[in-house]
Amino acid sequence: MAFTRRNLLAAAPAATAITVSGPSMAQSQLSAQQVSLSRQAPGFYRYKVGDIEVTAVHDGFARWPLEGFVRNAELAEVKKAMEAAFFPQDALPITFTTLVLNAGGRLTLIDTGNGDSGAPTSGTWMANFKAAGFDPAQVNTVIISHFHGDHINGLRLKDGTAVFPNAEVMVPAAEWAYWMDDGKMASAPEGLKAGFANVRRVFGPMAKDVKQYEPGKEIAPGVTAVAAPGHTPGHTTYVVSSGSGKLMVMSDITNHPALFVRNPDWQAVFDMDGNQARDTRRKLLDMAAVERVQVAFYHAPFPATGHIAKNGNGYELVPVQWMPSI
Amino acid sequence: MAFTRRNLLAAAPAATAITVSGPSMAQSQLSAQQVSLSRQAPGFYRYKVGDIEVTAVHDGFARWPLEGFVRNAELAEVKKAMEAAFFPQDALPITFTTLVLNAGGRLTLIDTGNGDSGAPTSGTWMANFKAAGFDPAQVNTVIISHFHGDHINGLRLKDGTAVFPNAEVMVPAAEWAYWMDDGKMASAPEGLKAGFANVRRVFGPMAKDVKQYEPGKEIAPGVTAVAAPGHTPGHTTYVVSSGSGKLMVMSDITNHPALFVRNPDWQAVFDMDGNQARDTRRKLLDMAAVERVQVAFYHAPFPATGHIAKNGNGYELVPVQWMPSI
Secondary structure, eight states: OOOSHHHHHHHOTTGGGOOOOSSOHHHHHHHHTOOOSSOOOOSEEEEEETTEEEEEEEEEEEEEESTTTBTTSOHHHHHHHHHHTTOOSSEEEEEEEEEEEEETTEEEEEOOOOTTSSOTTBOOHHHHHHHTTOOGGGOOEEEOSOOOHHHHGGGBOTTOOBSOTTOEEEEEHHHHHHHTOHHHHHHSOGGGHHHHHHHHHHHGGGTTTOEEEOTTSEEETTEEEEEOTTSSTTOEEEEEEETTEEEEEOTTSSSSHHHHTTSTTOOBTTOSSHHHHHHHHHHHHHHHHHHTOEEEOTTSSTTOEEEEEEETTEEEEEEOOOOSOO | OOOSHHHHHHHOTTGGGOOOOSSOHHHHHHHHTOOOSSOOOOSEEEEEETTEEEEEEEEEEEEEESTTTBTTSOHHHHHHHHHHTTOOSSEEEEEEEEEEEEETTEEEEEOOOOTTSSOTTBOOHHHHHHHTTOOGGGOOEEEOSOOOHHHHGGGBOTTOOBSOTTOEEEEEHHHHHHHTOHHHHHHSOGGGHHHHHHHHHHHGGGTTTOEEEOTTSEEETTEEEEEOTTSSTTOEEEEEEETTEEEEEOTTSSSOHHHHTTSTTOOBTTOSSHHHHHHHHHHHHHHHHHHTOEEEOTTSSTTOEEEEEEETTEEEEEEOOOOSOO
16 A cells, blocks of 8 residues: 555545544654755665575655554554554554565566655655666566555556566456456445555556466466465465575565564554454464574565564564675 | 684683684685675665764674684573574674764764774675765774774774874773783783784874773763773773764674673673673663663674663664665
């Protein structure tokens, strides 16, 4: 989802029940944008999974008001989790990190970031992608995990421009079936209609070329799709394998790990089917912990990769140590 | 210390008791140096402490054989800590991160990295410093925390070149008194003599210009020195303050946090007075946890800053979330 109030509503089946009464987004974004003349290093980070070179590409962040964000936890409990993570008490800084897979020169993206449709503190994806040495015309394949705006809006600018002119675009068949169904759109709660409209804005002009994929299959070199429904009907995760290397790409099975890896039963407002999302989250986190496999999360702090350790009734994400060599 | 076997011995008062029987450094460094044509993003990270802009500058890493590394813990216990951090079982990847403080255009360094005297996987400091937009001729002040090679060798190249031609160099008076004392050098265990010689190599040509500082005083704008003996006799930490911003610069009160923040009673072979180092470590970690103040550690994973949380009988370092804006 693009993190706007409108799309928060669009993401929530029971939109009328949501009240956003934290600090206004305009206010919190302003404080986040205080500009320094000095620049940060570019937001990309490389690591290997066997012979596949992975580049994590950062797309900035959005501060999300805390109140009402977790459906089934008391605000005081959520604030405790924020305190444990040394975060502010009013708003959660949610980051966006996509993956570029380079398999022998063949480039596959997993998700695309916010494009020019997100919060003002996001939208840095293209600058970071280019700083990493890539050109959008080189991209062979774009794999989409699900149809929330912060994952698909990078495919098409507001003015209609297709961002990856030479790429095959692959989407989960179950996601396509849901969001492209005119009957489902017509009967959707009012607040969800903007989400349907955005999916049509992005995919409409390329609809005949979009390739739908099923879970359980290798859909690109080394990339196997794994069904992970709940967050959205067709939400998908991936196992990237090469030689002895393995990476579980967790997509949005959690929003920020400091809240939802630690407390896997908590349900964010973005989870369309909260109970199913929780079951999927527990299953995949447990698998990652048992296998001690490297993981990547779309909404984990950059560079958004690490390992999962069991911790009480929940888990924790142990980030990888930043390494200067790849 | 430069992470060579010779200097490991030099760092250890009871040098003859040390056996390094892990994988050879040559072997482990080779595997770390497998080069990819793709580059990593430059190793610098910026954050604000009040009006002071801090830039963490990475100087690479050295893999240190695990066996014999912790004086007072069983190898099996150390391996458990490595497993919990998802590190390999044979060698610890110890990183080096210095700080540049920019206070209204006045540049102060805290420590200088390995220069060209460290492990082949280190020595990237100057490239990262320049990538951050700095020039060594701009540096006004260099503050040194203690006289181990990985903190001072960046001051002077092997060929004798002074790296920061215009900088005032400030050192702890207690550290100077110890390492520059000819009597102490003469009576030092054989394995410690190389450390004494290196201190003289670095500081000898500038000895008359070096400024000695005492703890408990503001030694540069916003920087107060705090005595932290044990790791070395004059080992010093700092409080950086500006407005409501505060940062505790922990220097080497711990080596890698995954081992020594988690287990503050463990003593690394680099701690010259192990018991005193442990007392200092516990005191400063406890202060950081109680105050919930931001901290920086020289040997924490890049960008080497976060907060300290109490965890059982030890602590944990909660890294800051990488932010694209400063």
